[in-house]
Amino acid sequence: MQKKTISILLADDHPLARQGIRSILEKVSDMEIIGEAQDGDEIKQLVADLKPQILLLDLKMPHLSPAALEKWVRINYPETITIVLTGHDRDVYLSNMMDAGVAGYFAGSMNISLRPRAYISSQRPWLRRCLW
16 A cells, blocks of 8 residues: 655745755655745745645744634635644744644744654654544
8 A cells, every 4th residue: 555645835934944844854755845935925826736735834924924824724725734833832823823723833942853753753643634
């Protein structure tokens, strides 16, 4: 049986952050970054064009109201789940995002760089339940 690949749209306005996240996720055999966006307008276009299973979304980006974007995703592409990237685990905007429908978040305090495969593996069962 062939393993299903999880498609990811990576959205962050910092090229270095996108490069770092990409380098971690490229090591995971069943996850594929199918696109990258650097602002809210580009996110909408790529979600519509690529229909990713996961939108990995930086919480603070240009041309973006994060909660409004998430509501747009929920209405137009409910099969896409959003996971927020944030520098804090107690962000004021985070509760609004959870109310808007995001599936979860990765906080900057989480140190996945030490053991990225182990961390991602620990999240895989949850992701698979959300996707299939």
